[in-house]
Amino acid sequence: MDINAANQEAMGRVLTAQPVLVGVGRALDLIPGMSLDLILHAGPPITWERMSGPLRGAIIGGLILEGRAGTEAEATALVERGGVRFEPCHHHAAVGPMAGVTTASMPVYVIENRAAGNRAYSNFNEGYGKVLRYGAYSEDVLARLRWINGTLAPAVGDALQRAGGLDMKAMIAQQLTMGDEGHNRNRAGSAIFGRLLAPHLARGGLSPEVLEQVLRYFADNDLAVLNPVMAACKATMDAAHGIAGSTVVTCMARNGTDFGIRVSGLGDRWFTALATVPVGLYFPGFSAADANPDIGDSTITETAGIGAFAMAAAPAIVKFVGGTPAEAAAATLEMYEITVGENPAFGLPPLDFRGTPTGIDIRKVVRTGITPRVNTGIAHRMPGIGQVGAGLVRPPMACFEQALEAMADLAT
């Protein structure tokens, strides 16, 4: 087994990936294996008993949204008598931020990787405040989801049709030169997203009131592009998965209880360990005591070489890494120590347009003792309260050590 050759193959597939946002549709219709009794969630597999507050809250909200329960109590009872199946988004070529809860009737973005032909999916971003992805399920949260479902998604889908799709790789490359790192900061990317869609939305025959609502969604939500970015990363990394002998990490994800990774040459196995609480800055009135352990599929961005790996590109959020642009550059430089190569498509201006560190090699992680950096939002540990801060987290080393052991077993 030639590991280096296998990793080069994996890298080749990452570098040549062409993720294009081609459209919008219903999860049930598009996501492979989706069914009415199935709820997708972030991170590795988990049982209801072990789920954290925000994930449970999001599932309750999802069941109410789907009309399968009217109240929290009904939803809980339905789950407890086995009426709901849970599976990771990652098992269905999908990703979702924070709780990542995706139900059958929800609209999803469709990303097509035009190099490898695979597709990936992600739900819509709800914006800030009380939102389902942080476990909130009050009536206003559900109303917002219904508006996304009934109004925003069709409008965006329609605009994308007329636009002929949106080249996500080019979009990400641009946002990295405009102060985004693609995970915690997506302000520039969301602006580009809205700008590119705007003329096509204008021709969609929407009433002025509806058009205003849709445009305001893009005007107000700096995270609007996060979900398609994540799906683009997912489509990219899925193409690099399943190469015999490759030690490249193709997925990192958290469910609020466990952190899990998957490795290209190790099939569908998850290597998990308990998720930790991110180290970060908290919104006024909150502290680390309020924080839920790390949650969300958004770590797919770091897996694909952006997010915290592109920290050097995002001077506006250097407070998360100590406060100076030099520290932000150092954060990216550290990630080159554990990656197979660089992605020249994503040049970082502060590093003389050096490509982002790409393709985490579990061997390098274990040898150097450097775990990947992850930029992340921090959820309140109680359902329904929402985001309480943002910061930095690293996966437990145990995930990588277990994967290394599994790879060594295969090699014998």
Place this chain on the structure above:
Amino acid sequence: MPIQGEIHRSTYYDSVALMLAQREARDQPGVEDVGVVMATDANKEILRAGGLEFPGLAGARADDLAIVARAASEEEARAAAAFAMQVLTRRRVSTAGDAYRPKTVASAARALPEATIVLISVPGRFAHSVAREALDAGLHVLLFSDNVPIEHEIALKARGREQGLLMMGPDCGTAIIGGAALGFANQVRAGRIGLVGAAGTGLQEVASLIHRLGGGITHAIGTGGRDLSSAVGGVTMLAGLRALELDPGTEVIVLVSKPPAPEVAGRILAAAAACGKPVVAAFVGATVEPTGQVQGATTLEEAAIRAVQLACGTEAALPPMRSLPEQEAGRLSTDQRYLRGLYSGGTLCYEALVLLRPHLGAIYSNSPADPSEALEPVTRSREHTVIDMGGDEFTQGRLHPMLDPTLRLARLRQEAADPETAIVLLDVVLGYAAHPDPAGALAPVIREVREQASREGRHLIVAGSVCGTDDDPQNAGAQRAVLVEAGVLVEESNARAVHLARLIATRQGKREVRSMRKVVAAAAATTAWPEVGRVSALLGARPAVINVGLDLFAESLQAQGVPVVSVDWQPPAGGKQHLLDLLDKLEG
């Protein structure tokens, strides 16, 4: 006395950082003893033996940091422990700064693209993979680390040879490449003499004496102490010899070593004879049969003198011996019969042994010239004794005496108190990375013990030499003056100090033994030269260095204005052996 001990979980510092912190904490008020160590089983044993056991030590693991202090009061013990931790963290902060410190050789090479040499001083068991990474990246290596398994040395040198790269070490303490002093090395004038040496302080002594004699050097290439063993076969010395042969600036070549394995010496000397430049071979303790342009030298001093004569064409000589041995010896009491050598330089110690034995008989030592003269236990001298204080017996968990004089000072007091001691023989080794003022550390103790002896009716003679140049950071002239002021009979070279000591000691009783000098001669057949094109390129320019391990070496390179990048090295896989085994398997 109260003891304050603490365990810091999963906190790694390299041993020199720990020992420097230990040394500084020991100087705190009221402190009797301090231990600052990684809690390995061996170190825990050392702490226990030193009466520094404390609750929690037993349960600490090898990747935990243990800090313990014993002091007159509990407060002072606590303060000393806290101070030690401060010293450790202070060092970290001062070297980190704002800029990124690379964690691997590969990223350091990216940060310093002009780098040509990687200077490695990580613990021996981890050295192979770092050196291998460097060679694979096309970089020359100076491997300072000792305790590297010989099979690793053989493999690394084979790889170096294959790649046309210079693999200096393991256990290579000294090199001067393109004017840059790497490891423990001196500031030596540029000139026409090139050196290759398997003996660190041997190289330092020859290079410093060349400077003293008005000559200068091109390069001093280190090979590591085992290079001329049968198992390793002189790979690096051969490459160094070849590179100096091809080096246009080098007109004379000096080879320095303890006695090599005879067949390896044969190969090296045959190659030297074929190289077309005059070669002086100083295989301390062995006689070299002259062949063609190759001549031998009995002492390191003689090697320097011959080399300078060959390079400059003029008679070179050191000033005559200053002391009057007869007069000194006449002041000894009848009981004062023995010589006690306390060396910090291994080769200098060995040179003393081989020069003294033919005249004084058995010389007991921790690195004896003959196994029958092994000093047991090493803590107690016996008759004529010459000790290498840099030997493993004295450096377990401690700094080398070239960095920390504490242990040698204690031993000096011990020898001085022995009524049978006639003369104490010392070396003082200067240069980059060495103690900033070794003579200044020795002088007060020398003065004190000589006065004490005199009160007891004894005349205690202390003789020695300073290995170094006036251009060294410590300034050899100033260091000599400090020693002379303290009453030391300071000679121009180690060989001369030994000679003086010998003349005095033989006055007190001669026990000549017929000792068989090893004779080595060139082999009949010559070995094929290795390809050294990249070594020539290295020698052709001032080096730029990637430092992996002791910050000390990076700081000394910075002081010399040599471009250097330090790798923020941590034990791979947290030092967990089973993971390292898996990685070896998966990295092939």
